[in-house]
Amino acid sequence: MKRRGGERGKRDDQRRARSIVTLEDVARVAGVHYSTVSRALDPSKVWRVNPATRKHVQAVARRMGYQRDMVASGLKRGRTHTVAVVVADLANPFIAPVLRGIANRLEGAGMMSLIGETQDDSKRLARILDHLLSRRVDAIILTAARLSDGPALRRISRKGIPVVLAVRDVAGIRFPSCTNDELLGGRLAAEHLIGLGHRRLAQLRGPKDVSPTVERAQGFSKAVAAARAVEIVVRSTAATPTPDEGRRLMRMLLDGKGPLPTAVFAHHDLMALGALAMMAERGLSCPDEISIMGFHDVPQVDRITPPLTSIRQPSEELGRIAAEMTIATLSWPDRPPEERRLPPTLVVRESTTAPAGQRPTALNPTGETVRKSTS
Incomplete structure (x- = not known):
């Protein structure tokens, strides 16, 4: 009985594997090289494919139900394609458009936002930052920093993870920042x-x-x-x-x-x-x-x-700019973006x-x- 059950499980695995559309499948149907498909479906490399070919490949991929394997892509590049957004209070109506601006821009770059809430508590912020480090997020957009959080931010900077300050700034911390005037x-x-x-x-x-x-x-x-x-x-x-x-x-x-x-x-x-x-x-x-x-x-x-x-x-614009700063920091680590202050x-x-x-x-x-x- 065990052997028959094992064979049935193996057949189920094979059936599921056959249902997964790969880059090679899309390349074969689209009639282009595998590397062209890879670039056309990668938001960070799509600019390297001419518009007509890009549209053709993307249309074929949609028709075939192709889903990008973010885990495999992350392992290959050392990235998780996730950006943590840490806020002070999700009940504050001011923060909603900021989050919308961040999420919309990150999505366009093939990244997902992961939201954490400090409830405006510095101890909770320190715990959240440690948790995010263990999750290997690619970067952190921090909107919840208090003026007394300098030591926690200096500690996180020594870990090498990119941090962008948004909404709230902290004196003496040299992170890219986008705030209101x-x-x-x-x-x-x-x-x-x-x-x-x-x-x-x-x-x-x-x-x-x-x-x-x-x-x-x-x-x-x-x-x-x-x-x-x-x-x-x-x-x-x-x-x-x-x-x-x-x-x-x-x-x-x-x-x-x-x-x-x-x-x-x-x-x-x-x-x-x-x-x-x-x-x-x-x-x-x-x-x-x-x-x-x-x-x-x-x-x-x-x-x-x-x-x-x-x-x-301009809350939504602030979120969008903070996300653009994060993308730029990940793409060009040696060229930190300039500080931005938006007029009310x-x-x-x-x-x-x-x-x-x-x-x-x-x-x-x-x-x-x-x-x-x-x-």
């Missing part, structure tokens, strides 16, 4: 509110150990000081950019001594939602009594009441207006004005 974003927020006539302003700051919110705060404060306006400082920062933290910081601001600000800049749209909720609880009207604006221009903030003024960042855009809606007693700025008929930075 956060200083400019904070400045745009302040200049918008000051331009409306506000002279007493406040900001609800994000985490103090994350480069974007640190720079955002600096940009805002510098612009307020340059205009000789007054910044009312909230003596706390958000642990995470959530509505609950925005609500907590807004409560601290409203409970403070002295005159209230007439305009508030929240470092994240979700924090702005919490600030609006606290204002409603206290019977304050936005923007009649206090203007509120956020950051990131996440989906649906144009549908709340009032529609939220925000700073929009001010999106004006109905949650900001001039202070009480001053003529409000008119919006266009759609209720939204988009202003690009000229710097």
